Amino acid sequence: MNHSVFNELDLTSLLSLSFSASINELHVRLSELGFGDIRPVHGFMFKCMTPNGATGIEIAEYLGITKQAVSKMVDYLEKSGYVMKQAHPTDKRGKIIVLTERGWLVVKAKEEILTEMEQRLIENIGAERLHMLKEDLKKLVYETNEGKLPSMFKPIW
Amino acid sequence: MNHSVFNELDLTSLLSLSFSASINELHVRLSELGFGDIRPVHGFMFKCMTPNGATGIEIAEYLGITKQAVSKMVDYLEKSGYVMKQAHPTDKRGKIIVLTERGWLVVKAKEEILTEMEQRLIENIGAERLHMLKEDLKKLVYETNEGKLPSMFKPIW
DNA sequence: AAAATATAGTCAACTTGATTGACTATATTT
């Protein structure tokens, strides 16, 4: 991609590239910290599980995938030591998925990396512009969803 | 997702939601126009092919996928009537993938929809803020890539 | 000019992350 192509990109392409670049840097750095078995979707799942865990169905709705897909993901993350299943306190059918100690380590690492990345952007465009950027993105999301908050995270491709 | 969760999102999550919401609206609307068999990745591929077509390898590099994957995509899009293969003028091994008339219809429709979407955002945040938004996203991409232009489009997930 | 190597594209087999459908056990509503 050359400079003039890059400069003439529409907003949606820019959002794609921004998201790509950000999530890519995050996961390269998580990998360097020994969390190479974590995918972006897992990060969003952990977000849904903090601080008190979540049921499979809750996670499925949050991510916009089926409960069966969540079930597989949970099995994988349990084997890799990031999450545990607990009995639901009131519903014998249900299970609560919670983070293990290792799971919390990823969450903390992720937060630190994201903070660093935002900090770096502040050094580049300033705190005020970053604030405006975030506000404008919120407005874009809110309006594109016709005044409703987004219900799920999964990007389609 | 409730309002306070939404308001405290980090930049990367906001970028994910913005990209998701935008690309989703685009493809819902393309679908309404009879282009329901087009996926986001096809749109980015068409971008690479305008105005003079592109070889399989060029498309593969642009999208960040293998040439075999491109080959399959081209077969699919050829069957659906969006692209054609042409002999390469100088290299007998090569083929140029070009848009058909139907392919151009999608490109035009896409441009119109994206323009409308940007227009709607301008009504909401103003032209100046949209301009700043795009500039800041470009800086984010440029800097996250350590001063290099992005070489490929594909979001990982 | 001939030989060696590289490149564009295709075919086939496989992997991965999701899907749909059928099922069990428990909850909730009628």
Added chain:
DNA sequence: AAATATAGTCAATCAAGTTGACTATATTTT
């Protein structure tokens, strides 16, 4: 008490990509 709904699992399948092997043509080296 019976009927229906819900949480989660198991199995089969699908879709979009991958890797590896191959053919035909180009390019580089000798």
